Amino acid sequence: MEHRASAGKAEYLHHDVTDEQAWVEVMSAAKQRCGGLNGLVNNAGIGIAGSIVEMTLADWQRQQAINLDGVFLGIKHAIPLMRESGSGSIINLSSVAGLQGNSRLAAYCATKGGVRLLTKGVALECAQERWPVRVNSVHPGIIETPIWSTVAPGSLEPGANTVDVDAMAEQVVPTGVLGQPLDIANGVLFLASDESSYMTGTELVIDAGLSAWKFVAAGPALVAGRAVGST
């Protein structure tokens, strides 16, 4: 509402991030309707949990296609338009699971670790080519969104392996607090803005200490008796 009051405008275009032609069309629409492109948030992602020895190749490929191929396609098609537009900031959603391993989330970790290093490689290419495009990754901890209930292995109904995020946050986040989408949106806004103009190729971790926790977790006694786990 506030943004409307200050004459802000938003437009929704539906597209599947795994479809390269759809990216071409979205970039063309951005050029025509907005006159260019200065920011891209590669946010789409799914999380398929389960044992790696039971995961089907179809589930592995579905998750890779959305979480990693989609980010590649977004980057590939945004950079030329951002260069033409004079500046750009690309923000890729990785995860704490892109910084450290998680049992029963190995395939998800593979996609998010891939996003982390794809970000750094592209940031360096842009910097060395003197293209005016910054590229950074964001690493959320445990955030209250539908991702925890919407995606399941193809063999299960959606929601069949829903996670109790309140209980998980209480158990594994150092502050005991479950994150909210706005916590992540504020970090993304910072990276999209000129306030972060000297930042590229880096990682913004927004996790209430979840990833710091791992480094002190040599044993349960060191963490005040709380069980240690991660997203």
Ligand SMILES: NC(=O)c1ccc[n+]([C@@H]2O[C@H](COP(=O)([O-])OP(=O)(O)OC[C@H]3O[C@@H](n4cnc5c(N)ncnc54)[C@H](O)[C@@H]3O)[C@@H](O)[C@H]2O)c1
């Ligand atoms: N929620 C968390 O705790 C958490 C933690 C770490 C990282 N993340 C990452 O944050 C990002 C956002 O996730 P979220 O928590 O808001 O989940 P979410 O399920 O609410 O949102 C993910 C969105 O991706 C969209 N999507 C899925 N497949 C798509 C496709 N092929 N093309 C276009 N859109 C597609 C879905 O429609 C959905 O709107 C994801 O990349 C996720 O991996 C989330």
